[in-house]
Amino acid sequence: xxxxxxxxxxxxxxxxxxxxxxxxxxxxxxxxxxxxxxxxxxxxxxxxxxxxxxxxxxxxxxxxxxxxxxxxxxxxxxxxxxxxxxxxxxxxxxxxxxxxxxxxxxxxxxxxxxxxxxxxxxxxxxxxxxxxxxxxxxxxxxxxxxxxxxxxxxxxxxxxxxxxxxxxxxxxxxxxxxxxxxxxxxxxxxxxxxxxxxxxxxxxxxxxxxxxxxxxxxxxxxxxxxxxxxxxxxxxxxxxxxxxxxxxxxxxxxxxxxxxxxxxxxxxxxxxxxxxxxxxxxxxxxxxxxxxxxxxxxxxxxxxxxxxxxxxxxxxxxxxxxxxxxxxxxxxxxxxxxxxxxxxxxxxxxxxxxxxxxxxxxxxxxxxxxxxxxxxxxxxxxxxxxxxxxxxxxxxxxxxxxxxxxxxxxx
Ligand code: PMP
Ligand code: GLU
Numbered sequence: 001x002x003x004x005x006x007x008x009x010x011x012x013x014x015x016x017x018x019x020x021x022x023x024x025x026x027x028x029x030x031x032x033x034x035x036x037x038x039x040x041x042x043x044x045x046x047x048x049x050x051x052x053x054x055x056x057x058x059x060x061x062x063x064x065x066x067x068x069x070x071x072x073x074x075x076x077x078x079x080x081x082x083x084x085x086x087x088x089x090x091x092x093x094x095x096x097x098x099x100x101x102x103x104x105x106x107x108x109x110x111x112x113x114x115x116x117x118x119x120x121x122x123x124x125x126x127x128x129x130x131x132x133x134x135x136x137x138x139x140x141x142x143x144x145x146x147x148x149x150x151x152x153x154x155x156x157x158x159x160x161x162x163x164x165x166x167x168x169x170x171x172x173x174x175x176x177x178x179x180x181x182x183x184x185x186x187x188x189x190x191x192x193x194x195x196x197x198x199x200x201x202x203x204x205x206x207x208x209x210x211x212x213x214x215x216x217x218x219x220x221x222x223x224x225x226x227x228x229x230x231x232x233x234x235x236x237x238x239x240x241x242x243x244x245x246x247x248x249x250x251x252x253x254x255x256x257x258x259x260x261x262x263x264x265x266x267x268x269x270x271x272x273x274x275x276x277x278x279x280x281x282x283x284x285x286x287x288x289x290x291x292x293x294x295x296x297x298x299x300x301x302x303x304x305x306x307x308x309x310x311x312x313x314x315x316x317x318x319x320x321x322x323x324x325x326x327x328x329x330x331x332x333x334x335x336x337x338x339x340x341x342x343x344x345x346x347x348x349x350x351x352x353x354x355x356x357x358x359x360x361x362x363x364x365x366x367x368x369x370x371x372x373x374x375x376x377x378x379x380x381x382x383x384x385x386x387x388x389x390x391x392x393x394x395x396x397x398x399x400x401x402x403x404x405x406x407x408x409x410x411x
Pocket of ligand 2: 015017018038039040041100123174
């Protein structure tokens with residue numbers, strides 16, 4: 001059989017985040033020293049109490065409702081209310097195997113076009129492509145903290161000139177590590193033009209500002225929210241996510257539920273019970289300490305890497321930085337990242353994986369290459385950590401940063 005793969009699928013590659021993880025593991029197996037700044041995974045252990053609830057429920061074997069365990073949806077509804085000030089009823093929340101799956105189902109169900117800011121997380125565009133939804137990019141700049149301006153959004157909506165549009169916004173942002181400061185203005189344009197927003201809030205609990213603002217606050221009737229356990233509680237491999245829709249769009253949730261029932265059926269049972277504990281319990285101490293460590297490590301990289309050759313914004317959330325290496329030596333950011341990996345052992349992802357033009361010399365740097373369990377055990381303060389502490393508990397991040405600094409001097 002020839003050409004039996006659909007065109008839109010055949011042209012996809014495996015996701016670059018997962019591919020870099022596997023590439024780094026292969027290099028490590030050959031004995032090469034590698035600094036894994038490529039993959040974005042929480043370095044911290046899952047809180048013990050949550051793990052013990054999972055163990056206690058391991059014997060539960062029956063399928064749960066396709067939309068997910070009602071207690072879990074209730075707990076997420078309360079968590080969202082506390083965090084956003086907006087009520088997403090438990091009837092309008094669905095539990096999914098990771099929020100990534102929820103987004104894929106959203107694309108499959110949605111009949112319309114997608115607006116993505118560049119930079120955007122690596123999987124939004126391929127997922128839209130799988131579902132044959134057309135993507136329109138808005139290229140952002142460091143001056144606006146790597147988020148679209150309301151003017152850019154309005155122009156883009158006019159140009160697309162279609163009724164059904166979803167804008168995907170992710171703050172704190174993967175890959176830039178920035179927080180959006182103009183939610184109010186973006187929401188105003190979205191509302192005026194009656195488009196939907198997907199607020200990807202997977203990093204909402206890893207923000208370094210005191211109060212996290214959700215765009216749903218400004219446009220509750222048009223905002224979907226996705227989130228899950230992967231980042232804030234270190235449970236990426238557990239694969240638990242959720243998707244919430246406003247009350248007036250419960251039809252959309254119905255479509256997601258049908259798609260869920262025809263694909264993964266329902267999320268695994270013991271995990272959903274453990275997730276109830278994660279959303280009901282008070283994990284503020286764990287979170288404050290993890291955020292302090294991430295912020296301090298991020299600031300270490302930022303302070304040491306910035307120079308007249310390296311433009312970079314300070315870390316504001318998640319665990320990423322997005323340096324721009326000013327040079328005309330390389331044709332593409334991918335070539336540049338290959339050179340960096342080959343010469344220094346530092347693995348980065350090129351800006352082109354996040355929607356930027358290949359000739360923009362941007363890269364994503366994930367500063368999570370340290371043992372979070374040991375770091376957390378030894379640090380109880382929420383005061384900013386000094387360089388000596390970072391050197392002791394995040395030696396790979398320090399050494400990798402030094403290698404990058406040396407490399408950037410050759411530009
Ligand atoms: N959104 C962003 C921005 C991410 O970085 C990730 C990381 N995997 C996801 C969504 C998906 O997370 P998950 O499927 O683990 O919930
Ligand atoms: N979100 C992580 C990253 O951007 C990895 C997991 C994934 O892409 O699904 O590196």
